[in-house]
Amino acid sequence: MQTRADHISQLTSIQQFDIIIIGGGASGLGAAVDAASRGLKTVLFEGSDFAKGTSSRSTKLVHGGVRYLAQGNIKLVKEALKERGLLAQNAAHLFNNQTFIIPNYKWWQGYYYSFGLKVYEFLSGKLSLGKSRLLGKTKVAELLPSLIKKNLSSGVSYRDGQFDDARLALNLAQTAALKGAVILNYFKVTGLLHDDNNSLNGVIAHDLETENTFHVNGKVIINATGVFANKILKMDGRKKDGFKIVPSQGIHLVLEASFLDSDKAIMIPKTSDGRVLFVIPWHNKVVVGTTDTPNIKPNYEPKALDAEIEFVLQTASDYLTKKPTRKDVLSVFAGLRPLVAPEGNKQNTKEISRGHKIMVSDSGLVSIVGGKWTTYRFMAEQLIDQAIITGALKYKTCQTENLSIHGNVDNLLNIKPAHRYVYGSDLKALESIESQHQNHAKILHPNYEYTTSEVIFGVRHEMARTVEDILARRNRLLFLDAKAAIEAAPLVAKIMAKELKKDDAWAVEQTKTFVELAKGYLIN
Structure with a gap:
């Protein structure tokens, strides 16, 4: 990807954009790829780093949603299963065809879940990842040695997708840039511009690094800010549109791999609060989650509640022979889902659809809320179709169904170190940097x-600007082991200071800032 300075130069050279996107998470980046690939002049502004919010804090699944099938939401499941299959083709370097096992402790559950998963498999059609199977208790015990065996009756295995969410977001930013889009992080939209008829025709964007402010003209403005969508709607003068954004918090605990002791994942289909809970191998650790807790104050760093932590630990302990405790948690991270519900809705958040909604305000502001990572591409297609109508732009059909995402290769399964599979086709460029100097x-x-070369690569080619950018989203150390991330921070700051031509004081301040943030990922 070009440097941040290159993108700022492009920003100032274009008099009017076709599409201005506010928000650099899954929805915004997907929209940028879609718009740019249709030949539309596109700019995206993210007030922090790409995927800083919800889009780096998912359960790391690309799935149709077995729970949604049980709720009868066939349309959403079918859409998601198609998108799961497309992502497996278009971003093979990030996609893992993961085996999940549902352990059954009552005789009838095996037949019940086996039937449901055959329907799930059927709905995926030609993009199926593999067949589901009813397993005897002996086979389940063999595949999941850490599972509690008492009263175990059977198990059902099935396939679903797994990925690295922050790395996919970064690859989408790179793809959009390669298609001609201007992509900028740490650019905060502070105002909206209207013409004499009160129709939107641009934004005011503030560069948080240089403190420079830009007035940027555009034909269509897209609000893709997730749980923060209300802020942009209010900036536009929104009163009520018959819906409300209902943020729901989900947390995840990260444990050592020994707690699962398997490359198979566990899916617990019905917890005490009626949700699904996953125990999933990821980057040589185990991710356990998630919860569904209403949260009325969206922020970039939501904190896991003690009750949520205890719920996840207790549920995991109900199934695992090695019981996790608070002291075993390497990192805890929380994210907020931007669920959308009708005004006056009093449902529990776990009962609100994970489908998305696209709205057009009187001013012409196009907003998208709801949805999930799996369907980001389909959401973007519908969003840009609507933006074209709203802005009376020249129509061109969507190009992304078979568009290869930056980094897409499928032969990195046995590379060393193993975590470098996320670089895909960029691996050679990374290795070139590493070969330039022994340090x-x-x-x-x-x-x-993780090595020095990966920090350098993140600054030079992935728009990393802070220590957090590196340790949270270019690599995932903060999410995997917060204590280790804190210990690595001074060295990362020193390397970045040299690359960004910053002084020692910058490195000290960056380290301090990161350490304070990372403490929120530790359990006291």
């Missing part, structure tokens, strides 16, 4: 294989 192969922390 570039220096590891950032003794317990992990």
Whole structure:
């Protein structure tokens, strides 16, 4: 990807954009790829880093949603299963065809879930990832050695997708840039511009690094800010549109791999609060989650509640022979789902649809709320179709169904170090940096294989601007082991300071800022 300075230069050289996108998460980045690939002049502004919010805090699944099938939402499941199959083709370097097992402790559950998953498999059609199977208790015990065996009756295995959410977001930003879009992080939209008829015709964008402010003209403005969508709607003068955004918090606990001791994942189909809970291998750790807790104050760093932590630990302990406790948690992260419900809705958040909604305000502001990572491409297609209508732009059909996402290769399963599969086709460029100097192969922390070269690559080619950008989203150390991330922060700051031509004071301040943030990922 070009440098941030290159994108700012492009920003100032274009008099009017066709599409201005506010928000650099899954929805906004997907829209940028779609719009740019149709030949529309596109700019995206993200007030923080790409996927800083919800889009880096998912359960790391690309799935149709077995729970939605049980709720009878066939349309959403079918859409998601198609998109799951397309992502497996278009971003093969990030996609893992993961085996999940539902353990059954009552005789009838095996037949019940086996039937449901055959329907799930059927709905995926030609894009199926593999067949589901009813397993005997002996086979389940063999595949999941850490599972409690008492009263185990059977199990059902099925396939679903797994991915690295923050890395996909970054690859989407790179793809959009390669298609000609201007993509800028740490650019905050502080105002909307209207013409004499009160129709939107631009935004005021503030560069948080230089403190420069830009008036940017555009034919269509897209609000893709997730749980923060209300802020942009209010900026536009919105009163009530017959819907409300209902943020729902989900948390995840990260444990050592020994708690699962398997490359198979566990899906617990019905917890005590009526949700699904997953125990999933990821980057040589285990991710356990998630919860569904209403949260009325959206923020970038939501905190896991003690009750949520205890719920996840207790539920995991009900199924695992090695019981996790608070001291075993390496990292805890929370994200907010931007659910959308009709005004006056009093349902529990777990009962609100994960479908998306696209709205057009009187001013012409096009907003998207709801949805999930799996369907980001389909959501973007519908969003840009609507933007074309709203702005009376020249229509061109969507190009993304078979568009290869930056990094897309499918032969990196056995690379060393193993975590580098996320670089895909960029791996050679990374290795080139590493070969330039012996210090570039220096590891950032003794317990992990992340290296100096990956920090340099993140600054030069992935628009990383802060220590958090590197340790949270270019690599995932903060999410995998918060204590190790804190210990690695001073070295990362030093490397970045050299690359960004910053002084020692910058490195000290960056380290301090990151450490304070990372403490929120530790359990006291």
